[in-house]
Amino acid sequence: FLALGAVVVEGQTEDTFRAGNTVFSPAVAAARDLRYLLYDINPPEGFNLRRDVYIRMASLVKTLRRHSDWVLVLPPWGRLYHWQSPDIHQIRIPWGEFFSLTSLQGNVPVIEYEEFIAESGGPFIEQVLVLQNYAEGWTDGKWEEKVDQRPCVERLLYSKDKQGYYRGWFWGYEETRAVNVTCLSAQGHASILAPLLQNNITSTSVMLDKAETVLHDHYAGKDYWDTRRSMVFAKHLRLLGDEFRAKYLNSTDEQDQTIYNEDWTRIKNKLGSARGGPYLGVHLRRKDFIWGHREDVPSLKGAVKKIRNLMKKNKLDRVFVATDADEEELEELKKILPEITRFEPTWEDLELLKDGGVAIVDQWICAHARYFIGTSVSTFSFRIHEEREILGFDPKTTYNRFCGDSEKECEQPTHWKIVY
Numbered sequence: 001f002l003a004l005g006a007v008v009v010e011g012q013t014e015d016t017f018r019a020g021n022t023v024f025s026p027a028v029a030a031a032r033d034l035r036y037l038l039y040d041i042n043p044p045e046g047f048n049l050r051r052d053v054y055i056r057m058a059s060l061v062k063t064l065r066r067h068s069d070w071v072l073v074l075p076p077w078g079r080l081y082h083w084q085s086p087d088i089h090q091i092r093i094p095w096g097e098f099f100s101l102t103s104l105q106g107n108v109p110v111i112e113y114e115e116f117i118a119e120s121g122g123p124f125i126e127q128v129l130v131l132q133n134y135a136e137g138w139t140d141g142k143w144e145e146k147v148d149q150r151p152c153v154e155r156l157l158y159s160k161d162k163q164g165y166y167r168g169w170f171w172g173y174e175e176t177r178a179v180n181v182t183c184l185s186a187q188g189h190a191s192i193l194a195p196l197l198q199n200n201i202t203s204t205s206v207m208l209d210k211a212e213t214v215l216h217d218h219y220a221g222k223d224y225w226d227t228r229r230s231m232v233f234a235k236h237l238r239l240l241g242d243e244f245r246a247k248y249l250n251s252t253d254e255q256d257q258t259i260y261n262e263d264w265t266r267i268k269n270k271l272g273s274a275r276g277g278p279y280l281g282v283h284l285r286r287k288d289f290i291w292g293h294r295e296d297v298p299s300l301k302g303a304v305k306k307i308r309n310l311m312k313k314n315k316l317d318r319v320f321v322a323t324d325a326d327e328e329e330l331e332e333l334k335k336i337l338p339e340i341t342r343f344e345p346t347w348e349d350l351e352l353l354k355d356g357g358v359a360i361v362d363q364w365i366c367a368h369a370r371y372f373i374g375t376s377v378s379t380f381s382f383r384i385h386e387e388r389e390i391l392g393f394d395p396k397t398t399y400n401r402f403c404g405d406s407e408k409e410c411e412q413p414t415h416w417k418i419v420y
């Protein structure tokens with residue numbers, strides 16, 4: 001590898017692969033001279049941060065595709081720290097269970113991991129690059145984009161087997177092994193990796209591990225939003241959410257002016273055009289957010305006080321609460337907020353939807369509320385903001401968060417406008 005200097009990523013939106021132009025077909029892929037980009041993320045990270053890293057990787061693949069035929073391999077879902085429902089099988093979950101694949105493919109060519117195995121002819125990933133930060137941090141406090149092959153700083157989570165291949169966590173696919181594993185110090189936008197992947201590495205399949213190390217090429221720019229808009233939830237989950245809205249919250253798209261189109265490239269709703277269902281939508285993040293005694297997270301009593309306040313102010317008599325609260329907190333919440341509505345799947349439903357599917361249904365229902373309030377710096381809440389932005393809600397009804405009971409300056413979330 002060579003040390004690479006700054007790479008210009010301005011003009012990133014001028015992608016050769018434009019949204020909606022092409023729908024990628026894996027059958028066609030087999031006949032072409034394809035290269036595969038795989039990636040994974042630091043194990044403790046949750047579902048919605050992972051969705052954010054997908055956007056960064058999609059952007060990198062678009063940059064790579066200016067020169068050759070790359071396809072993004074979707075890392076199967078599973079073994080997430082927050083998915084704690086017991087006794088359900090939660091590994092090797094394909095993206096198709098949570099997202100619409102045709103929608104994703106309308107943005108950038110993607111394939112499921114099992115298609116990659118079938119197409120590439122074996123369970124091997126040729127090159128794994130484990131991304132890491134520079135041990136020395138920023139030099140002189142100056143931000144500089146750079147990439148270098150460096151010795152691995154942390155102990156590798158890969159070990160060589162008798163045949164000389166690397167074993168590690170490949171999403172629960174025991175037969176998958178890597179031919180080569182090296183570390184790469186990287187600092188900068190995702191696309192700074194493109195020249196190296198293009199010119200210095202000849203492997204057909206390359207996996208970036210700890211892909212969250214690199215940043216968005218252009219956060220909240222057109223390319224960001226194209227990818228975000230293409231991350232349409234799987235239809236069965238949207239339908240479940242819609243049924244729940246109709247049954248328990250008196251909410252339908254016609255009544256609430258929440259226009260949707262199966263083709264995401266056709267959704268361009270004006271801000272303020274969506275009215276939303278007659279309920280308050282709440283995302284109340286608990287568990288690891290309260291264990292740290294964070295100043296910006298309210299007590300249950302504090303949250304309920306705010307909820308009542310908002311219901312009164314917005315003349316709403318129903319409240320839908322999405323939360324990861326434990327049993328004890330839930331009991332307390334039900335006591336102090338008896339009118340609470342929650343999506344509580346049966347065990348059979350949970351087995352089918354899994355924790356990820358339940359989280360999506362929760363997000364979908366919050367996204368359709370007349371007014372929404374979320375939790376400070378939770379990516380779960382951020383993804384709801386984006387969904388509401390796509391639906392065309394007035395920003396005043398979306399970018400709201402709870403304040404900690406004794407938080408002094410309670411800054412509210414930023415409004416990121418869609419760039420079409």
Ligand SMILES: C[C@@H]1O[C@H](OP(=O)(O)OP(=O)(O)OC[C@H]2O[C@@H](n3cnc4c(=O)[nH]c(N)nc43)[C@H](O)[C@@H]2O)[C@@H](O)[C@H](O)[C@@H]1O
Nearest residue numbers: 044045046047048049082322323324358359362378379380
């Ligand atoms: C402190 C950090 O917090 C970050 O969490 P944060 O941004 O809220 O959001 P996520 O990255 O999604 O992680 C939180 C996970 O907890 C569950 N969860 C949280 N709230 C709800 C809810 O209202 N309904 C349902 N059904 N599930 C919920 C769900 O599995 C979700 O993916 C983590 O990604 C990082 O790994 C780290 O732990």
